[in-house]
Amino acid sequence: MAELRSVDPRTLQLNPNNPRRTPVSPAMDEQLVASIKAVGIFQPPSVIPKDDGLMIVVGNRRVKAAIKAGLPTIDVMVCDADEAADAMRSVAENLIRASMSSVDIWRAIERLEAQGWNEQAISDALALPVRTVRRLKLLAHLHPAMLDVMALGSMPNEEQLRTIAAATAEEQAQVWKKHKPKKGQTDIAWHEVARALAKRRMPASAAKFGDDLARAYGIVWEDDLFAPPGEDSRTTTNVEGFFGAQQEWLQNNLPERGRLLPVDEYGRCDLPKKAERVYGKPGKTDLVGHYIDTRTGEVQSVAYRLPETKKAGKPAGGTKATTGTTTGAAGGSDDDMPAARTRPDVTQKGIAMIGDLRTDALHQALADAPIADDTLLGMLVLALGGDNVTVDSGSDLNGNDRQAISRTLTEAGVLTADPDRLRRAARMMLAAVLSCRENRSQTGPFARIAGEAIGASLRLPNMATEELLSCLSRGALE
Numbered sequence: 097m098a099e100l101r102s103v104d105p106r107t108l109q110l111n112p113n114n115p116r117r118t119p120v121s122p123a124m125d126e127q128l129v130a131s132i133k134a135v136g137i138f139q140p141p142s143v144i145p146k147d148d149g150l151m152i153v154v155g156n157r158r159v160k161a162a163i164k165a166g167l168p169t170i171d172v173m174v175c176d177a178d179e180a181a182d183a184m185r186s187v188a189e190n191l192i193r194a195s196m197s198s199v200d201i202w203r204a205i206e207r208l209e210a211q212g213w214n215e216q217a218i219s220d221a222l223a224l225p226v227r228t229v230r231r232l233k234l235l236a237h238l239h240p241a242m243l244d245v246m247a248l249g250s251m252p253n254e255e256q257l258r259t260i261a262a263a264t265a266e267e268q269a270q271v272w273k274k275h276k277p278k279k280g281q282t283d284i285a286w287h288e289v290a291r292a293l294a295k296r297r298m299p300a301s302a303a304k305f306g307d308d309l310a311r312a313y314g315i316v317w318e319d320d321l322f323a324p325p326g327e328d329s330r331t332t333t334n335v336e337g338f339f340g341a342q343q344e345w346l347q348n349n350l351p352e353r354g355r356l357l358p359v360d361e362y363g364r365c366d367l368p369k370k371a372e373r374v375y376g377k378p379g380k381t382d383l384v385g386h387y388i389d390t391r392t393g394e395v396q397s398v399a400y401r402l403p404e405t406k407k408a409g410k411p412a413g414g415t416k417a418t419t420g421t422t423t424g425a426a427g428g429s430d431d432d433m434p435a436a437r438t439r440p441d442v443t444q445k446g447i448a449m450i451g452d453l454r455t456d457a458l459h460q461a462l463a464d465a466p467i468a469d470d471t472l473l474g475m476l477v478l479a480l481g482g483d484n485v486t487v488d489s490g491s492d493l494n495g496n497d498r499q500a501i502s503r504t505l506t507e508a509g510v511l512t513a514d515p516d517r518l519r520r521a522a523r524m525m526l527a528a529v530l531s532c533r534e535n536r537s538q539t540g541p542f543a544r545i546a547g548e549a550i551g552a553s554l555r556l557p558n559m560a561t562e563e564l565l566s567c568l569s570r571g572a573l574e
Contacts, residue, residue: 134221252286300330313337363390
């Protein structure tokens with residue numbers, strides 16, 4: 097008969113036939129130690145008498161964690177020795193487990209807070225960073241119907257979750273009416289839900305203005321709990337107020353010889369007529385223009401020079417120029433003369449030759465020049481957004497969208513070195529290109545290989561539906 101006994105965990109013998117031979121990750125062990133320190137051991141390990149001592153049958157990790165946590169004693173369940181039953185209990189304890197889904201964790205944290213647990217206590221007990229607890233708390237406030245579908249296994253990606261969670265409950269409920277699955281279905285086009293709830297947000301990291309202007313323009317900063325730690329993750333949905341405050345700051349803080357430049361409909365700075373852009377270090381006579389990037393909200397600068405004004409030449413023979421209309425040999429005025437055709441700086445043939453030379457140089461550099469991983473990643477994104485690339489995929493992103501993704505990596509014609517921006521752009525570009533659909537949009541076997549590399553199969557929903565099973569032969573079913 098089983099007996100509950102309090103023992104020193106250091107006196108227990110480890111099970112030499114423990115079915116768990118492959119160790120779990122150190123992070124999971126640390127999580128168990130932290131949980132035991134905070135709330136103790138809920139399920140006592142099972143032991144049996146062995147050589148005048150006690151040997152662990154079930155709970156080897158719990159015993160090791162208790163020792164590491166410094167517990168002097170723990171409760172164990174002493175059972176009668178039965179080799180066959182012990183072997184089955186040991187296997188069942190390690191095999192028949194199911195971790196909580198993310199939705200269940202969100203709801204559990206909500207219940208814990210209702211019972212008086214604070215963020216730090218939950219973090220200590222569950223061995224989760226406080227930032228993760230806050231993130232889960234945010235997602236726990238998603239529309240309940242969405243959570244029910246997510247709990248069945250259909251989960252949006254993190255970027256989509258960020259967008260959905262940032263919307264109000266009323267907005268989520270309204271969008272869900274349109275995009276909720278039909279009866280018997282669980283697959284959700286989460287990208288469509290996220291797109292319907294998406295709001296443009298301007299980052300505080302791009303703001304040059306201070307708190308005074310922010311208050312004057314009604315700007316309220318909200319923390320982005322998904323952003324990496326150590327950076328300013330605040331954003332605002334008051335886009336109009338953001339650009340107003342940014343513009344006022346720029347007008348009041350123009351440097352000497354600085355010029356305020358307008359932007360065109362594509363967000364590019366509009367240089368004065370006949371101005372020539374200067375790349376590299378500007379000269380003493382060059383001008384520097386400042387403008388606000390309409391995509392990122394950042395203040396940008398560009399150097400340019402204006403053409404030199406030509407001095408009027410003196411008339412030949414020292415005679416004064418007349419103000420009357422000069423007539424030609426045929427008696428006509430200069431206004432009637434056809435305008436002289438000017439030769440372009442580079443002919444079409446010359447442009448083609450320059451393109452060939454640049455392409456050859458680019459290909460040679462790609463073949464043997466050292467390229468950093470971040471630069472290579474950014475170049476791959478830019479290549480897929482090129483004018484000569486046509487992609488048919490299951491995504492609803494088109495060529496213009498891929499070019500928009502590429503433009504997020506270029507600032508004033510320079511590839512960004514921001515690793516977070518590169519990663520986000522790479523993820524979006526891959527989603528726009530890779531497809532496993534059985535039609536002309538299929539990428540081929542490489543999409544399957546790419547999916548396996550990042551664990552995409554773990555996110556597949558339950559395939560045992562009547563609709564899919566009806567498509568299988570008897571042999572395939574068996």
